[in-house]
Amino acid sequence: MSVDEMVTLEAGPGEIMEVSMGPHHPSTHGVFRMDVRLEGERVVRLKPVFGYLHRNHEKIAEHGAYLSAIPYTDRLDYLCSMTNNWGYVLAVEKLAGIPVPERAEYIRVIVAELTRFQNHAGLVGFLLQDMGASGTPLMYAFREREKILDLFESLSGARMMCNYMRFGGVRVDCSAEWLEEVRQLIGRLPRFVDEFEALLRANEILMARTQGVGVLPRELAINAGVTGPMLRASGVNYDIRKVDKYGVYDRFEFQVPLGDHGDVYDRYMMRILEMRESVKILEQALRDISDGPIMDPKTRLRGLRPKAGEAYGRIESPKGELGFFLVSDGTMNPYRYRVRPPSMINLTILEDMCLGQNVADVVITLGSVDIVLGEVDR
Amino acid sequence: MLGEGIIQGLLETARNFFGSYVEKDRLVTVQYPEQRHPLPEASRNFPFLLYDGSEPEAGLRCVACQICEKECPPRCIHIEKSKDKKPDFVGKQQFYPAVFNIDVSVCMSCQICVEVCPFDAIRMDKVFELSTSNRFGGLLWTKRELAKSNEYYQKIHPTEAAECDDRREKELAEAQAKAAAAATAKAAQAAAATAGAGTSAASANGASGNGAGAKPAEVPAKTTVTP
Amino acid sequence: MSPLPAVEELKALIEAGVTGAAVAVVPNSSPSGQHSLLLDREHARAVAEFLRDHAELRLDYCSLVTGVDWLDRETTEKIKVKKVVEGPDGSQQETEVEETRKTKTPGYLEAVYHLFSMEKKHGPVILRLRTANRADDGHVPSLTPVWRSAEFQEREAFDLYGIVFDGHPDLRRILMWDGFVDYPMRKDYVPPADDALAGVHA
Ligand code: SF4
Ligand code: SF4
Numbered sequence: 001m002s003v004d005e006m007v008t009l010e011a012g013p014g015e016i017m018e019v020s021m022g023p024h025h026p027s028t029h030g031v032f033r034m035d036v037r038l039e040g041e042r043v044v045r046l047k048p049v050f051g052y053l054h055r056n057h058e059k060i061a062e063h064g065a066y067l068s069a070i071p072y073t074d075r076l077d078y079l080c081s082m083t084n085n086w087g088y089v090l091a092v093e094k095l096a097g098i099p100v101p102e103r104a105e106y107i108r109v110i111v112a113e114l115t116r117f118q119n120h121a122g123l124v125g126f127l128l129q130d131m132g133a134s135g136t137p138l139m140y141a142f143r144e145r146e147k148i149l150d151l152f153e154s155l156s157g158a159r160m161m162c163n164y165m166r167f168g169g170v171r172v173d174c175s176a177e178w179l180e181e182v183r184q185l186i187g188r189l190p191r192f193v194d195e196f197e198a199l200l201r202a203n204e205i206l207m208a209r210t211q212g213v214g215v216l217p218r219e220l221a222i223n224a225g226v227t228g229p230m231l232r233a234s235g236v237n238y239d240i241r242k243v244d245k246y247g248v249y250d251r252f253e254f255q256v257p258l259g260d261h262g263d264v265y266d267r268y269m270m271r272i273l274e275m276r277e278s279v280k281i282l283e284q285a286l287r288d289i290s291d292g293p294i295m296d297p298k299t300r301l302r303g304l305r306p307k308a309g310e311a312y313g314r315i316e317s318p319k320g321e322l323g324f325f326l327v328s329d330g331t332m333n334p335y336r337y338r339v340r341p342p343s344m345i346n347l348t349i350l351e352d353m354c355l356g357q358n359v360a361d362v363v364i365t366l367g368s369v370d371i372v373l374g375e376v377d378r
Numbered sequence: 379m380l381g382e383g384i385i386q387g388l389l390e391t392a393r394n395f396f397g398s399y400v401e402k403d404r405l406v407t408v409q410y411p412e413q414r415h416p417l418p419e420a421s422r423n424f425p426f427l428l429y430d431g432s433e434p435e436a437g438l439r440c441v442a443c444q445i446c447e448k449e450c451p452p453r454c455i456h457i458e459k460s461k462d463k464k465p466d467f468v469g470k471q472q473f474y475p476a477v478f479n480i481d482v483s484v485c486m487s488c489q490i491c492v493e494v495c496p497f498d499a500i501r502m503d504k505v506f507e508l509s510t511s512n513r514f515g516g517l518l519w520t521k522r523e524l525a526k527s528n529e530y531y532q533k534i535h536p537t538e539a540a541e542c543d544d545r546r547e548k549e550l551a552e553a554q555a556k557a558a559a560a561a562t563a564k565a566a567q568a569a570a571a572t573a574g575a576g577t578s579a580a581s582a583n584g585a586s587g588n589g590a591g592a593k594p595a596e597v598p599a600k601t602t603v604t605p
Numbered sequence: 606m607s608p609l610p611a612v613e614e615l616k617a618l619i620e621a622g623v624t625g626a627a628v629a630v631v632p633n634s635s636p637s638g639q640h641s642l643l644l645d646r647e648h649a650r651a652v653a654e655f656l657r658d659h660a661e662l663r664l665d666y667c668s669l670v671t672g673v674d675w676l677d678r679e680t681t682e683k684i685k686v687k688k689v690v691e692g693p694d695g696s697q698q699e700t701e702v703e704e705t706r707k708t709k710t711p712g713y714l715e716a717v718y719h720l721f722s723m724e725k726k727h728g729p730v731i732l733r734l735r736t737a738n739r740a741d742d743g744h745v746p747s748l749t750p751v752w753r754s755a756e757f758q759e760r761e762a763f764d765l766y767g768i769v770f771d772g773h774p775d776l777r778r779i780l781m782w783d784g785f786v787d788y789p790m791r792k793d794y795v796p797p798a799d800d801a802l803a804g805v806h807a
Binding site: 064065067068069070071072074075136140143146147150153154155156157158161163171172188195198199200201202203204205206207301302 | 382393421422449502
């Protein structure tokens with residue numbers, strides 16, 4: 001298709017115009033394209049096109065040992081490397097039956113909830129940016145996010161590509177000072193959430209732009225396998241932290257926020273409310289963490305050979321259900337390594353949410369899905 | 379009232395603007411490159427090779443066991459083993475890398491090479507301003523660029539380096555004690571042999587000749603891989 | 606979380622609920638203990654609908670669709686056969702001779718579905734569908750009409766493994782570009798030589 005064919009600029013009333021949004025477009029959060037068919041301003045068809053960032057992560061992982069896949073998982077959803085690590089190590093632990101000491105479980109919860117907080121802060125900032133609130137909210141969000149990344153750096157050595165978890169535990173122990181720093185930071189985070197909420201929650205423009213836009217009905221959300229805050233915005237109470245109770249999540253008291261309209265506004269509020277719940281979990285985890293080993297000394301990291309078999313491990317990542325499906329044939333490399341990428345599967349219903357909307361709403365609907373192309377394309 | 383939400387939002391912006399003059403929490407940026415945030419101790423970038431003493435080439439701890447080469451996820455390490463051997467810090471004869479290259483443009487700073495190295499020979503550096511205008515050779519580091527002294531390591535990762543030095547000292551002491559014990563045992567054996575039967579004197583001589591000298595008893599390869 | 610019946614019970618349930626369905630249990634010996642059910646291709650769609658709508662099971666959520674490539678396998682086993690041989694003195698003797706016998710197991714492509722229930726909060730139930738072989742008949746029925754979540758994932762399995770999902774509404778390549786010919790996740794895939802870069806390096 002030539003450019004001329006793609007963009008027919010002089011479409012009269014009732015005429016169909018095809019627009020290729022992306023792949024290089026500031027609203028697509030990466031290299032992502034939407035083939036949109038418009039009737040005037042109204043979307044009548046939308047096909048997501050991706051794969052521009054595809055590097056066949058799964059094949060790379062199948063060629064390497066179990067240990068060497070961990071740093072690659074950092075690069076899936078590159079904003080949340082800690083939770084990606086966790087999903088993978090959880091699957092390997094299930095596959096090989098590796099126990100995890102309690103302290104390591106607590107550290108995992110702490111870093112995972114910090115990850116969730118910074119992901120949601122960033123997402124809300126980007127979403128508001130998509131709506132035209134350029135810069136200010138995003139900078140506030142990034143300011144707080146940086147503080148969390150600083151903590152990650154002093155713990156694991158890297159801000160984003162943490163490569164921190166190992167099957168059977170975590171790589172390095174955290175010091176008492178580090179825990180104290182986290183404690184101090186989460187003491188300040190609720191104020192940030194309040195301010196952030198006050199900034200725009202009651203804003204009339206935001207309400208007009210988001211309420212009733214990009215509605216995702218409950219039944220469709222379930223059937224299309226939508227997970228994470230997006231699913232809960234549609235009113236389905238399904239949070240893997242509560243359902244599977246992996247790690248030590250059964251020990252914490254927290255609520256699962258639920259929306260009831262399933263529109264962009266609900267999805268936005270879901271993130272704000274989940275940030276608050278994450279702070280609650282962090283407070284409890286910091287209170288209850290006890291001393292102990294971070295890894296069973298018998299665990300073999302290098303040259304792990306699980307028995308032939310398969311396992312599916314999943315966690316509630318900030319974007320939804322992040323799962324890893326591993327098939328072992330008894331050798332050092334996984335025979336099959338499969339990622340369940342939440343943000344790719346959440347894209348399945350992008351068209352359904354956008355049909356009949358204005359083209360400007362496509363941008364914010366996509367923004368509210370929270371995609372990261374490293375994970376969508378793998 | 380219409381516009382109330384907008385005013386509320388503007389108040390927040392104002393609070394942040396004026397707050398940034400007084401509150402450190404609201405002003406987090408620095409004027410790079412004149413000002414810099416200090417890097418935390420754990421921070422990591424690209425690997426370097428440690429050497430003891432003052433000779434980068436001679437003091438390299440790496441014994442070219444090639445474990446890191448095999449475990450490096452993007453396979454960016456290239457090692458060629460030497461033909462001859464040289465003594466390591468406990469005096470044991472070991473190979474050394476004739477060639478040790480890391481393609482830093484491929485390296486993903488994952489630290490797995492550091493974790494798997496059983497000889498404390500490779501560590502993570504903190505330098506990050508590494509841009510070069512040479513696309514294909516500029517970031518291929520050889521032994522020469524990679525070798526950094528133990529003092530440098532102590533400077534950038536003090537806690538970790540202290541632990542590492544302690545461990546190596548202990549190991550050295552153990553190896554020396556073992557060598558001494560083996561030497562005395564050999565001597566005693568030789569003495570007993572000469573005292574016992576005069577006929578076995580020749581073999582006893584041979585045994586003591588083996589035991590003495592630069593080659594102490596086998597030191598088991600250390601397997602303290604940091605998890 | 607309501608308890609989920611064991612795989613054997615599930616098999617019985619399905620066979621009672623869907624007439625003609627042939628279900629086999631694929632055991633999994635790993636510590637995860639996640640056993641799966643192998644469905645026949647003809648009844649897979651009906652079984653999927655049955656599982657989704659069953660009042661007790663309500664597997665309304667298909668989390669994951671995976672393609673797996675199982676290569677043709679050649680197993681060699683040594684077996685002892687009795688043979689009558691002529692002895693040196695001309696008499697007939699029965700001796701045992703060892704013979705190696707090669708058996709070829711044809712490979713297949715497999716689509717694995719992980720099902721959960723959002724309503725009952727249980728799972729996973731794992732379904733497997735196998736193609737007839739790897740070469741020319743890579744067809745399995747699509748389960749996208751039952752669970753929308755399979756749409757992109759089945760496209761991915763088609764793209765990377767070449768499994769053809771019959772009944773899929775929009776089966777196109779998804780991650781690779783349209784003109785690409787091979788299936789890169791297959792075990793016998795050979796990547797093209799890096800000629801494109803050769804000139805640049807020089
Ligand atoms: S693992 Fe350590 S000793 Fe072995 S080759 Fe690598 S750097 Fe050298
Ligand atoms: S840091 Fe990782 S990628 Fe870099 S050389 Fe070491 S193992 Fe290889």
